[in-house]
Amino acid sequence: MAELAVIVPTFNEKANVLPLIEAVDRALAGIEYEIVFVDDDSLDGTSEHVRAVAQANPRVRILQRINRKGLASAVIEGMMSTSAPYLAVIDGDMQHDERVLPQMLAKLKQQQLDIVVGSRHVEGGGMGDFSKSRVLLSNAGKALSRSISKTPVSDPMSGFFLLDRRFLDDVVRELSSTGFKILLDLLASARRPVKLGEVGYTFRLRERGESKLNIIVSLEYLRLLLDKWVGAYVPVTYLIFGVVGAFGVLVNLAIIFLLLRFGIEFSQAFIWSSSLVIAVNFFLNNALTFRSRRLQGAGLIVGLVLFYLACLIGLVVNLGIANSLREKGFPLWLSGLTGVTLSSVWNYWVTSILVWRAHRRGLRRPALPA
Ligand SMILES: Nc1nc2c(ncn2[C@@H]2O[C@H](COP(=O)(O)OP(=O)(O)O)[C@@H](O)[C@H]2O)c(=O)[nH]1
Ligand SMILES: [Mg+2]
Incomplete structure:
Protein backbone atom coordinates (compact mmCIF):
# COMPACT_ATOMS: atom_id res chain seq x y z
CA MET A 1 0.00 0.00 0.00
CA SER A 211 1.43 28.75 -17.75
CA LYS A 212 -2.23 29.17 -16.78
CA LEU A 213 -1.49 32.08 -14.51
CA ASN A 214 -3.06 35.25 -15.83
CA ILE A 215 -4.67 38.35 -14.46
CA ILE A 216 -7.96 36.58 -13.77
CA VAL A 217 -6.21 33.88 -11.83
CA SER A 218 -4.62 36.60 -9.73
CA LEU A 219 -8.10 37.97 -9.11
CA GLU A 220 -9.05 34.50 -7.91
CA TYR A 221 -6.60 35.08 -5.11
CA LEU A 222 -8.71 38.02 -3.98
CA ARG A 223 -11.67 35.68 -3.92
CA LEU A 224 -9.88 33.41 -1.46
CA LEU A 225 -9.02 36.42 0.72
CA LEU A 226 -12.64 37.63 0.56
CA ASP A 227 -13.94 34.23 1.52
CA LYS A 228 -11.69 34.08 4.54
CA TRP A 229 -12.55 37.66 5.54
CA VAL A 230 -16.34 37.68 5.13
CA GLY A 231 -17.32 34.27 3.74
CA ALA A 232 -18.86 33.31 7.08
CA TYR A 233 -21.47 36.08 6.63
CA VAL A 234 -22.07 36.50 2.88
CA PRO A 235 -21.41 34.01 0.08
CA VAL A 236 -18.44 35.42 -1.81
CA THR A 237 -19.99 34.57 -5.18
CA TYR A 238 -22.92 36.80 -4.31
CA LEU A 239 -20.58 39.56 -3.19
CA ILE A 240 -18.69 39.48 -6.48
CA PHE A 241 -21.97 39.34 -8.38
CA GLY A 242 -22.99 42.45 -6.45
CA VAL A 243 -19.74 44.26 -7.22
CA VAL A 244 -20.09 43.44 -10.92
CA GLY A 245 -23.70 44.65 -10.76
CA ALA A 246 -22.76 47.89 -9.02
CA PHE A 247 -20.05 48.45 -11.59
CA GLY A 248 -22.72 47.92 -14.28
CA VAL A 249 -25.01 50.49 -12.69
CA LEU A 250 -22.21 53.08 -12.67
CA VAL A 251 -21.25 52.40 -16.28
CA ASN A 252 -24.92 52.54 -17.23
CA LEU A 253 -25.34 55.94 -15.61
CA ALA A 254 -22.20 57.26 -17.28
CA ILE A 255 -23.30 56.11 -20.73
CA ILE A 256 -26.83 57.49 -20.30
CA PHE A 257 -25.35 60.79 -19.21
CA LEU A 258 -23.11 60.87 -22.29
CA LEU A 259 -25.92 59.96 -24.69
CA LEU A 260 -28.15 62.63 -23.18
CA ARG A 261 -25.43 65.17 -23.82
CA PHE A 262 -25.40 64.11 -27.45
CA GLY A 263 -29.08 64.96 -27.56
CA ILE A 264 -30.44 61.42 -27.49
CA GLU A 265 -33.82 61.06 -25.82
CA PHE A 266 -33.79 59.56 -22.30
CA SER A 267 -35.80 56.39 -22.96
CA GLN A 268 -33.68 55.62 -26.05
CA ALA A 269 -30.48 56.28 -24.12
CA PHE A 270 -31.70 54.07 -21.28
CA ILE A 271 -32.55 51.14 -23.54
CA TRP A 272 -29.30 51.24 -25.53
CA SER A 273 -27.13 51.70 -22.54
CA SER A 274 -28.84 49.04 -20.42
CA SER A 275 -28.70 46.50 -23.24
CA LEU A 276 -24.98 47.04 -23.60
CA VAL A 277 -24.30 46.97 -19.87
CA ILE A 278 -26.28 43.75 -19.37
CA ALA A 279 -24.03 42.05 -21.93
CA VAL A 280 -20.90 43.45 -20.27
CA ASN A 281 -22.14 42.20 -16.90
CA PHE A 282 -22.83 38.80 -18.36
CA PHE A 283 -19.26 38.43 -19.62
CA LEU A 284 -17.79 39.74 -16.38
CA ASN A 285 -19.88 37.32 -14.35
CA ASN A 286 -18.89 34.52 -16.65
CA ALA A 287 -15.19 35.34 -16.31
CA LEU A 288 -15.16 36.20 -12.61
CA THR A 289 -18.21 35.38 -10.52
CA PHE A 290 -18.95 31.97 -11.99
CA ARG A 291 -15.48 31.26 -13.28
CA SER A 292 -15.36 27.68 -12.07
CA ARG A 293 -18.40 26.87 -14.22
CA ARG A 294 -17.86 29.36 -17.00
CA LEU A 295 -19.70 28.93 -20.27
CA GLN A 296 -17.99 28.58 -23.61
CA GLY A 297 -19.02 28.25 -27.26
CA ALA A 298 -22.73 27.79 -27.89
CA GLY A 299 -23.45 27.69 -24.16
CA LEU A 300 -22.28 31.29 -24.04
CA ILE A 301 -25.00 32.44 -26.44
CA VAL A 302 -27.80 30.51 -24.70
CA GLY A 303 -26.50 31.86 -21.39
CA LEU A 304 -26.49 35.43 -22.66
CA VAL A 305 -30.11 35.19 -23.84
CA LEU A 306 -31.23 33.73 -20.51
CA PHE A 307 -29.26 36.39 -18.67
CA TYR A 308 -31.07 39.13 -20.61
CA LEU A 309 -34.42 37.58 -19.73
CA ALA A 310 -33.56 37.27 -16.04
CA CYS A 311 -32.28 40.84 -15.89
CA LEU A 312 -35.41 42.11 -17.59
CA ILE A 313 -37.60 40.44 -14.99
CA GLY A 314 -35.23 41.76 -12.31
CA LEU A 315 -35.68 45.26 -13.66
CA VAL A 316 -39.48 44.97 -13.55
CA VAL A 317 -39.29 43.63 -9.98
CA ASN A 318 -36.96 46.47 -9.03
CA LEU A 319 -39.21 49.18 -10.47
CA GLY A 320 -42.37 47.54 -9.07
CA ILE A 321 -41.05 47.31 -5.52
CA ALA A 322 -39.49 50.76 -5.56
CA ASN A 323 -42.71 52.31 -6.86
CA SER A 324 -45.03 50.62 -4.40
CA LEU A 325 -42.78 51.52 -1.46
CA ARG A 326 -42.68 55.07 -2.69
CA GLU A 327 -46.47 55.17 -2.87
CA LYS A 328 -46.64 53.91 0.73
CA GLY A 329 -44.65 56.97 1.72
CA PHE A 330 -41.16 55.48 2.19
CA PRO A 331 -38.27 57.85 1.36
CA LEU A 332 -36.94 57.70 -2.18
CA TRP A 333 -33.50 56.34 -1.22
CA LEU A 334 -34.98 53.50 0.87
CA SER A 335 -37.47 52.54 -1.83
CA GLY A 336 -34.74 52.60 -4.47
CA LEU A 337 -32.25 50.66 -2.36
CA THR A 338 -34.81 48.00 -1.44
CA GLY A 339 -35.75 47.59 -5.09
CA VAL A 340 -32.12 47.25 -6.19
CA THR A 341 -31.24 44.84 -3.35
CA LEU A 342 -34.21 42.55 -3.92
CA SER A 343 -33.74 42.52 -7.68
CA SER A 344 -30.04 41.75 -7.29
CA VAL A 345 -30.89 38.80 -5.03
CA TRP A 346 -33.39 37.66 -7.65
CA ASN A 347 -30.88 38.10 -10.49
CA TYR A 348 -28.24 36.21 -8.56
CA TRP A 349 -30.50 33.39 -7.58
CA VAL A 350 -32.07 32.86 -10.96
CA THR A 351 -28.90 33.28 -13.05
CA SER A 352 -26.77 31.07 -10.83
CA ILE A 353 -29.33 28.31 -11.24
CA LEU A 354 -30.55 28.91 -14.76
CA VAL A 355 -27.57 30.34 -16.58
CA TRP A 356 -24.53 28.94 -14.82
CA ARG A 357 -25.80 25.59 -13.71
CA ALA A 358 -28.41 24.05 -15.98
CA HIS A 359 -26.25 24.50 -19.05
CA ARG A 360 -23.20 22.81 -17.71
CA ARG A 361 -24.62 19.56 -18.91
CA GLY A 362 -24.64 20.75 -22.50
CA LEU A 363 -20.93 21.59 -22.50
CA ARG A 364 -18.85 19.60 -24.94
CA ARG A 365 -15.13 19.29 -25.11
CA PRO A 366 -13.76 19.90 -28.61
CA ALA A 367 -12.28 16.86 -30.38
CA LEU A 368 -8.77 15.94 -29.22
CA PRO A 369 -5.87 16.73 -31.52
CA ALA A 370 -4.91 13.66 -33.57
N1 LIG B 1 -6.71 20.39 -12.51
C1 LIG B 1 -6.33 21.66 -12.78
N2 LIG B 1 -5.02 21.96 -12.86
C2 LIG B 1 -4.68 23.24 -13.15
C3 LIG B 1 -5.63 24.26 -13.35
N3 LIG B 1 -4.95 25.43 -13.61
C4 LIG B 1 -3.64 25.12 -13.58
N4 LIG B 1 -3.46 23.80 -13.30
C5 LIG B 1 -2.20 23.07 -13.12
O1 LIG B 1 -1.56 23.62 -11.98
C6 LIG B 1 -0.15 23.64 -12.14
C7 LIG B 1 0.39 25.05 -11.99
O2 LIG B 1 -0.11 25.86 -13.04
P1 LIG B 1 0.84 26.81 -13.88
O3 LIG B 1 0.04 27.26 -15.05
O4 LIG B 1 2.14 26.16 -14.16
O5 LIG B 1 1.00 28.02 -12.88
P2 LIG B 1 2.32 28.88 -12.65
O6 LIG B 1 3.43 27.92 -12.36
O7 LIG B 1 1.97 29.74 -11.49
O8 LIG B 1 2.54 29.62 -13.94
C8 LIG B 1 0.12 23.02 -13.50
O9 LIG B 1 0.37 21.65 -13.33
C9 LIG B 1 -1.19 23.24 -14.23
O10 LIG B 1 -1.39 22.29 -15.25
C10 LIG B 1 -7.01 23.92 -13.26
O11 LIG B 1 -7.92 24.72 -13.43
N5 LIG B 1 -7.30 22.60 -12.97
MG1 LIG C 1 4.01 26.44 -13.53
Whole structure:
Protein backbone atom coordinates (compact mmCIF):
# COMPACT_ATOMS: atom_id res chain seq x y z
CA MET A 1 0.00 0.00 0.00
CA ALA A 2 1.19 3.49 -0.80
CA GLU A 3 2.65 5.46 2.08
CA LEU A 4 2.84 8.65 0.04
CA ALA A 5 0.45 9.94 -2.62
CA VAL A 6 1.80 12.58 -4.98
CA ILE A 7 -1.07 14.73 -6.22
CA VAL A 8 -0.53 16.45 -9.57
CA PRO A 9 -3.15 18.94 -10.80
CA THR A 10 -3.02 19.28 -14.55
CA PHE A 11 -4.56 21.29 -17.32
CA ASN A 12 -3.04 20.83 -20.77
CA GLU A 13 0.18 19.23 -19.55
CA LYS A 14 0.38 16.21 -21.83
CA ALA A 15 4.02 16.80 -22.79
CA ASN A 16 5.03 16.94 -19.13
CA VAL A 17 3.32 13.75 -17.96
CA LEU A 18 6.04 11.21 -18.80
CA PRO A 19 9.03 13.37 -17.79
CA LEU A 20 7.33 14.06 -14.45
CA ILE A 21 6.46 10.41 -13.76
CA GLU A 22 10.04 9.41 -14.52
CA ALA A 23 11.52 12.17 -12.39
CA VAL A 24 9.23 11.38 -9.44
CA ASP A 25 10.07 7.70 -9.73
CA ARG A 26 13.79 8.44 -9.62
CA ALA A 27 13.32 10.75 -6.64
CA LEU A 28 11.14 8.38 -4.62
CA ALA A 29 13.26 5.23 -4.95
CA GLY A 30 12.61 3.08 -1.87
CA ILE A 31 9.36 4.82 -0.92
CA GLU A 32 5.96 3.20 -1.50
CA TYR A 33 4.10 5.88 -3.43
CA GLU A 34 1.35 6.48 -5.93
CA ILE A 35 0.96 9.44 -8.25
CA VAL A 36 -2.52 10.85 -8.78
CA PHE A 37 -3.13 13.20 -11.69
CA VAL A 38 -6.22 15.38 -11.33
CA ASP A 39 -7.00 16.64 -14.79
CA ASP A 40 -9.77 19.10 -15.62
CA ASP A 41 -10.62 17.50 -18.95
CA SER A 42 -7.62 19.04 -20.74
CA LEU A 43 -8.03 19.91 -24.40
CA ASP A 44 -4.71 18.29 -25.32
CA GLY A 45 -5.69 14.81 -24.14
CA THR A 46 -3.71 14.80 -20.89
CA SER A 47 -6.26 12.49 -19.23
CA GLU A 48 -6.21 9.93 -22.03
CA HIS A 49 -2.43 9.99 -22.05
CA VAL A 50 -2.17 9.43 -18.28
CA ARG A 51 -4.67 6.57 -18.52
CA ALA A 52 -2.59 4.91 -21.23
CA VAL A 53 0.56 5.25 -19.10
CA ALA A 54 -1.31 3.93 -16.05
CA GLN A 55 -2.12 0.72 -17.90
CA ALA A 56 1.55 -0.18 -17.71
CA ASN A 57 2.39 1.52 -14.40
CA PRO A 58 0.19 0.67 -11.39
CA ARG A 59 1.60 3.58 -9.40
CA VAL A 60 -0.10 6.01 -11.76
CA ARG A 61 -3.74 7.04 -11.28
CA ILE A 62 -5.98 9.61 -12.90
CA LEU A 63 -9.01 11.54 -11.72
CA GLN A 64 -10.55 13.25 -14.74
CA ARG A 65 -13.03 15.98 -13.78
CA ILE A 66 -15.68 16.98 -16.28
CA ASN A 67 -17.04 20.52 -16.56
CA ARG A 68 -14.99 21.56 -13.56
CA LYS A 69 -12.17 24.03 -13.29
CA GLY A 70 -9.92 25.13 -10.52
CA LEU A 71 -6.54 24.23 -9.17
CA ALA A 72 -7.49 24.28 -5.47
CA SER A 73 -10.52 22.04 -5.78
CA ALA A 74 -8.58 19.67 -8.06
CA VAL A 75 -5.88 19.26 -5.43
CA ILE A 76 -8.39 18.68 -2.63
CA GLU A 77 -10.31 16.07 -4.58
CA GLY A 78 -7.07 14.34 -5.55
CA MET A 79 -6.08 14.17 -1.88
CA MET A 80 -9.51 12.82 -0.95
CA SER A 81 -9.25 10.12 -3.61
CA THR A 82 -6.34 8.29 -2.02
CA SER A 83 -5.87 6.41 1.25
CA ALA A 84 -2.18 7.25 1.65
CA PRO A 85 -1.32 8.68 5.09
CA TYR A 86 1.05 11.27 3.59
CA LEU A 87 0.11 13.56 0.72
CA ALA A 88 2.38 15.61 -1.50
CA VAL A 89 1.21 18.23 -3.98
CA ILE A 90 3.38 19.19 -6.93
CA ASP A 91 2.77 21.08 -10.17
CA GLY A 92 2.58 19.04 -13.34
CA ASP A 93 4.99 21.25 -15.28
CA MET A 94 8.27 20.25 -13.57
CA GLN A 95 8.76 23.72 -12.08
CA HIS A 96 8.90 22.23 -8.59
CA ASP A 97 11.90 20.13 -7.70
CA GLU A 98 10.68 16.60 -7.02
CA ARG A 99 14.13 15.64 -5.73
CA VAL A 100 13.42 17.29 -2.35
CA LEU A 101 10.29 15.16 -1.75
CA PRO A 102 12.11 12.48 0.32
CA GLN A 103 13.64 15.21 2.49
CA MET A 104 10.19 16.75 2.98
CA LEU A 105 8.69 13.41 3.97
CA ALA A 106 11.52 12.60 6.37
CA LYS A 107 11.24 15.99 8.02
CA LEU A 108 7.46 15.68 8.42
CA LYS A 109 7.78 12.27 10.05
CA GLN A 110 10.80 12.99 12.25
CA GLN A 111 9.46 16.26 13.61
CA GLN A 112 5.83 15.14 13.64
CA LEU A 113 4.74 18.15 11.61
CA ASP A 114 1.38 18.86 10.01
CA ILE A 115 2.87 20.15 6.80
CA VAL A 116 6.22 20.72 5.11
CA VAL A 117 6.36 23.43 2.48
CA GLY A 118 8.74 23.49 -0.45
CA SER A 119 9.96 27.05 -0.24
CA ARG A 120 11.74 29.33 -2.66
CA HIS A 121 12.63 31.69 0.18
CA VAL A 122 14.60 29.65 2.70
CA GLU A 123 18.18 28.48 2.59
CA GLY A 124 18.69 26.25 -0.41
CA GLY A 125 15.71 27.82 -2.13
CA GLY A 126 15.45 30.36 -4.92
CA MET A 127 13.17 31.91 -7.47
CA GLY A 128 15.38 30.71 -10.30
CA ASP A 129 15.15 32.66 -13.55
CA PHE A 130 11.94 34.37 -12.71
CA SER A 131 10.65 37.59 -14.23
CA LYS A 132 10.68 40.72 -12.06
CA SER A 133 6.91 41.19 -12.35
CA ARG A 134 6.24 37.64 -11.15
CA VAL A 135 8.51 38.14 -8.14
CA LEU A 136 6.67 41.39 -7.38
CA LEU A 137 3.26 39.74 -7.68
CA SER A 138 4.41 36.93 -5.45
CA ASN A 139 5.61 39.39 -2.80
CA ALA A 140 2.34 41.36 -2.86
CA GLY A 141 0.37 38.16 -2.42
CA LYS A 142 2.60 37.17 0.44
CA ALA A 143 1.97 40.45 2.26
CA LEU A 144 -1.81 40.05 1.89
CA SER A 145 -1.71 36.43 3.03
CA ARG A 146 -0.84 37.54 6.55
CA SER A 147 -4.33 38.93 6.94
CA ILE A 148 -5.85 35.45 6.81
CA SER A 149 -3.22 33.09 8.16
CA LYS A 150 -1.34 33.36 11.42
CA THR A 151 1.11 30.58 10.60
CA PRO A 152 4.51 32.03 9.73
CA VAL A 153 5.65 30.64 6.40
CA SER A 154 8.26 32.09 4.08
CA ASP A 155 6.47 31.04 0.87
CA PRO A 156 2.67 31.00 1.41
CA MET A 157 2.11 31.17 -2.36
CA SER A 158 3.89 27.87 -2.88
CA GLY A 159 2.00 25.09 -4.63
CA PHE A 160 4.58 22.53 -3.50
CA PHE A 161 4.04 20.91 -0.10
CA LEU A 162 3.63 17.66 1.76
CA LEU A 163 1.17 17.06 4.57
CA ASP A 164 -0.08 14.54 7.08
CA ARG A 165 -3.55 13.27 6.25
CA ARG A 166 -4.67 13.91 9.84
CA PHE A 167 -4.07 17.61 9.27
CA LEU A 168 -6.14 17.50 6.10
CA ASP A 169 -8.96 15.74 7.97
CA ASP A 170 -8.91 18.56 10.54
CA VAL A 171 -9.32 21.36 8.03
CA VAL A 172 -10.99 19.89 4.96
CA ARG A 173 -14.49 21.11 5.83
CA GLU A 174 -13.30 24.68 6.38
CA LEU A 175 -11.55 25.05 3.03
CA SER A 176 -12.62 27.73 0.57
CA SER A 177 -11.40 25.57 -2.35
CA THR A 178 -11.24 28.57 -4.57
CA GLY A 179 -8.44 29.78 -6.81
CA PHE A 180 -4.80 28.80 -7.03
CA LYS A 181 -3.60 29.15 -3.47
CA ILE A 182 -4.44 25.87 -1.82
CA LEU A 183 -1.55 25.99 0.67
CA LEU A 184 -2.73 29.30 2.05
CA ASP A 185 -6.28 27.99 2.16
CA LEU A 186 -5.13 24.99 4.22
CA LEU A 187 -3.17 27.17 6.66
CA ALA A 188 -5.93 29.79 7.00
CA SER A 189 -8.54 27.09 7.62
CA ALA A 190 -6.76 25.60 10.62
CA ARG A 191 -8.32 26.39 13.97
CA ARG A 192 -5.15 25.59 15.88
CA PRO A 193 -1.48 26.50 15.44
CA VAL A 194 -0.07 24.59 12.48
CA LYS A 195 3.15 22.66 12.96
CA LEU A 196 4.99 23.68 9.82
CA GLY A 197 8.41 22.98 8.39
CA GLU A 198 10.13 24.21 5.26
CA VAL A 199 12.56 22.77 2.78
CA GLY A 200 14.24 24.97 0.19
CA TYR A 201 14.25 24.32 -3.52
CA THR A 202 14.87 26.31 -6.67
CA PHE A 203 11.92 27.04 -8.91
CA ARG A 204 12.63 25.78 -12.41
CA LEU A 205 11.58 27.36 -15.67
CA ARG A 206 8.77 25.76 -17.58
CA GLU A 207 10.14 23.90 -20.59
CA ARG A 208 6.95 22.43 -22.07
CA GLY A 209 3.35 23.65 -22.15
CA GLU A 210 2.04 27.03 -21.06
CA SER A 211 1.43 28.75 -17.75
CA LYS A 212 -2.23 29.17 -16.78
CA LEU A 213 -1.49 32.08 -14.51
CA ASN A 214 -3.06 35.25 -15.83
CA ILE A 215 -4.67 38.35 -14.46
CA ILE A 216 -7.96 36.58 -13.77
CA VAL A 217 -6.21 33.88 -11.83
CA SER A 218 -4.62 36.60 -9.73
CA LEU A 219 -8.10 37.97 -9.11
CA GLU A 220 -9.05 34.50 -7.91
CA TYR A 221 -6.60 35.08 -5.11
CA LEU A 222 -8.71 38.02 -3.98
CA ARG A 223 -11.67 35.68 -3.92
CA LEU A 224 -9.88 33.41 -1.46
CA LEU A 225 -9.02 36.42 0.72
CA LEU A 226 -12.64 37.63 0.56
CA ASP A 227 -13.94 34.23 1.52
CA LYS A 228 -11.69 34.08 4.54
CA TRP A 229 -12.55 37.66 5.54
CA VAL A 230 -16.34 37.68 5.13
CA GLY A 231 -17.32 34.27 3.74
CA ALA A 232 -18.86 33.31 7.08
CA TYR A 233 -21.47 36.08 6.63
CA VAL A 234 -22.07 36.50 2.88
CA PRO A 235 -21.41 34.01 0.08
CA VAL A 236 -18.44 35.42 -1.81
CA THR A 237 -19.99 34.57 -5.18
CA TYR A 238 -22.92 36.80 -4.31
CA LEU A 239 -20.58 39.56 -3.19
CA ILE A 240 -18.69 39.48 -6.48
CA PHE A 241 -21.97 39.34 -8.38
CA GLY A 242 -22.99 42.45 -6.45
CA VAL A 243 -19.74 44.26 -7.22
CA VAL A 244 -20.09 43.44 -10.92
CA GLY A 245 -23.70 44.65 -10.76
CA ALA A 246 -22.76 47.89 -9.02
CA PHE A 247 -20.05 48.45 -11.59
CA GLY A 248 -22.72 47.92 -14.28
CA VAL A 249 -25.01 50.49 -12.69
CA LEU A 250 -22.21 53.08 -12.67
CA VAL A 251 -21.25 52.40 -16.28
CA ASN A 252 -24.92 52.54 -17.23
CA LEU A 253 -25.34 55.94 -15.61
CA ALA A 254 -22.20 57.26 -17.28
CA ILE A 255 -23.30 56.11 -20.73
CA ILE A 256 -26.83 57.49 -20.30
CA PHE A 257 -25.35 60.79 -19.21
CA LEU A 258 -23.11 60.87 -22.29
CA LEU A 259 -25.92 59.96 -24.69
CA LEU A 260 -28.15 62.63 -23.18
CA ARG A 261 -25.43 65.17 -23.82
CA PHE A 262 -25.40 64.11 -27.45
CA GLY A 263 -29.08 64.96 -27.56
CA ILE A 264 -30.44 61.42 -27.49
CA GLU A 265 -33.82 61.06 -25.82
CA PHE A 266 -33.79 59.56 -22.30
CA SER A 267 -35.80 56.39 -22.96
CA GLN A 268 -33.68 55.62 -26.05
CA ALA A 269 -30.48 56.28 -24.12
CA PHE A 270 -31.70 54.07 -21.28
CA ILE A 271 -32.55 51.14 -23.54
CA TRP A 272 -29.30 51.24 -25.53
CA SER A 273 -27.13 51.70 -22.54
CA SER A 274 -28.84 49.04 -20.42
CA SER A 275 -28.70 46.50 -23.24
CA LEU A 276 -24.98 47.04 -23.60
CA VAL A 277 -24.30 46.97 -19.87
CA ILE A 278 -26.28 43.75 -19.37
CA ALA A 279 -24.03 42.05 -21.93
CA VAL A 280 -20.90 43.45 -20.27
CA ASN A 281 -22.14 42.20 -16.90
CA PHE A 282 -22.83 38.80 -18.36
CA PHE A 283 -19.26 38.43 -19.62
CA LEU A 284 -17.79 39.74 -16.38
CA ASN A 285 -19.88 37.32 -14.35
CA ASN A 286 -18.89 34.52 -16.65
CA ALA A 287 -15.19 35.34 -16.31
CA LEU A 288 -15.16 36.20 -12.61
CA THR A 289 -18.21 35.38 -10.52
CA PHE A 290 -18.95 31.97 -11.99
CA ARG A 291 -15.48 31.26 -13.28
CA SER A 292 -15.36 27.68 -12.07
CA ARG A 293 -18.40 26.87 -14.22
CA ARG A 294 -17.86 29.36 -17.00
CA LEU A 295 -19.70 28.93 -20.27
CA GLN A 296 -17.99 28.58 -23.61
CA GLY A 297 -19.02 28.25 -27.26
CA ALA A 298 -22.73 27.79 -27.89
CA GLY A 299 -23.45 27.69 -24.16
CA LEU A 300 -22.28 31.29 -24.04
CA ILE A 301 -25.00 32.44 -26.44
CA VAL A 302 -27.80 30.51 -24.70
CA GLY A 303 -26.50 31.86 -21.39
CA LEU A 304 -26.49 35.43 -22.66
CA VAL A 305 -30.11 35.19 -23.84
CA LEU A 306 -31.23 33.73 -20.51
CA PHE A 307 -29.26 36.39 -18.67
CA TYR A 308 -31.07 39.13 -20.61
CA LEU A 309 -34.42 37.58 -19.73
CA ALA A 310 -33.56 37.27 -16.04
CA CYS A 311 -32.28 40.84 -15.89
CA LEU A 312 -35.41 42.11 -17.59
CA ILE A 313 -37.60 40.44 -14.99
CA GLY A 314 -35.23 41.76 -12.31
CA LEU A 315 -35.68 45.26 -13.66
CA VAL A 316 -39.48 44.97 -13.55
CA VAL A 317 -39.29 43.63 -9.98
CA ASN A 318 -36.96 46.47 -9.03
CA LEU A 319 -39.21 49.18 -10.47
CA GLY A 320 -42.37 47.54 -9.07
CA ILE A 321 -41.05 47.31 -5.52
CA ALA A 322 -39.49 50.76 -5.56
CA ASN A 323 -42.71 52.31 -6.86
CA SER A 324 -45.03 50.62 -4.40
CA LEU A 325 -42.78 51.52 -1.46
CA ARG A 326 -42.68 55.07 -2.69
CA GLU A 327 -46.47 55.17 -2.87
CA LYS A 328 -46.64 53.91 0.73
CA GLY A 329 -44.65 56.97 1.72
CA PHE A 330 -41.16 55.48 2.19
CA PRO A 331 -38.27 57.85 1.36
CA LEU A 332 -36.94 57.70 -2.18
CA TRP A 333 -33.50 56.34 -1.22
CA LEU A 334 -34.98 53.50 0.87
CA SER A 335 -37.47 52.54 -1.83
CA GLY A 336 -34.74 52.60 -4.47
CA LEU A 337 -32.25 50.66 -2.36
CA THR A 338 -34.81 48.00 -1.44
CA GLY A 339 -35.75 47.59 -5.09
CA VAL A 340 -32.12 47.25 -6.19
CA THR A 341 -31.24 44.84 -3.35
CA LEU A 342 -34.21 42.55 -3.92
CA SER A 343 -33.74 42.52 -7.68
CA SER A 344 -30.04 41.75 -7.29
CA VAL A 345 -30.89 38.80 -5.03
CA TRP A 346 -33.39 37.66 -7.65
CA ASN A 347 -30.88 38.10 -10.49
CA TYR A 348 -28.24 36.21 -8.56
CA TRP A 349 -30.50 33.39 -7.58
CA VAL A 350 -32.07 32.86 -10.96
CA THR A 351 -28.90 33.28 -13.05
CA SER A 352 -26.77 31.07 -10.83
CA ILE A 353 -29.33 28.31 -11.24
CA LEU A 354 -30.55 28.91 -14.76
CA VAL A 355 -27.57 30.34 -16.58
CA TRP A 356 -24.53 28.94 -14.82
CA ARG A 357 -25.80 25.59 -13.71
CA ALA A 358 -28.41 24.05 -15.98
CA HIS A 359 -26.25 24.50 -19.05
CA ARG A 360 -23.20 22.81 -17.71
CA ARG A 361 -24.62 19.56 -18.91
CA GLY A 362 -24.64 20.75 -22.50
CA LEU A 363 -20.93 21.59 -22.50
CA ARG A 364 -18.85 19.60 -24.94
CA ARG A 365 -15.13 19.29 -25.11
CA PRO A 366 -13.76 19.90 -28.61
CA ALA A 367 -12.28 16.86 -30.38
CA LEU A 368 -8.77 15.94 -29.22
CA PRO A 369 -5.87 16.73 -31.52
CA ALA A 370 -4.91 13.66 -33.57
N1 LIG B 1 -6.71 20.39 -12.51
C1 LIG B 1 -6.33 21.66 -12.78
N2 LIG B 1 -5.02 21.96 -12.86
C2 LIG B 1 -4.68 23.24 -13.15
C3 LIG B 1 -5.63 24.26 -13.35
N3 LIG B 1 -4.95 25.43 -13.61
C4 LIG B 1 -3.64 25.12 -13.58
N4 LIG B 1 -3.46 23.80 -13.30
C5 LIG B 1 -2.20 23.07 -13.12
O1 LIG B 1 -1.56 23.62 -11.98
C6 LIG B 1 -0.15 23.64 -12.14
C7 LIG B 1 0.39 25.05 -11.99
O2 LIG B 1 -0.11 25.86 -13.04
P1 LIG B 1 0.84 26.81 -13.88
O3 LIG B 1 0.04 27.26 -15.05
O4 LIG B 1 2.14 26.16 -14.16
O5 LIG B 1 1.00 28.02 -12.88
P2 LIG B 1 2.32 28.88 -12.65
O6 LIG B 1 3.43 27.92 -12.36
O7 LIG B 1 1.97 29.74 -11.49
O8 LIG B 1 2.54 29.62 -13.94
C8 LIG B 1 0.12 23.02 -13.50
O9 LIG B 1 0.37 21.65 -13.33
C9 LIG B 1 -1.19 23.24 -14.23
O10 LIG B 1 -1.39 22.29 -15.25
C10 LIG B 1 -7.01 23.92 -13.26
O11 LIG B 1 -7.92 24.72 -13.43
N5 LIG B 1 -7.30 22.60 -12.97
MG1 LIG C 1 4.01 26.44 -13.53
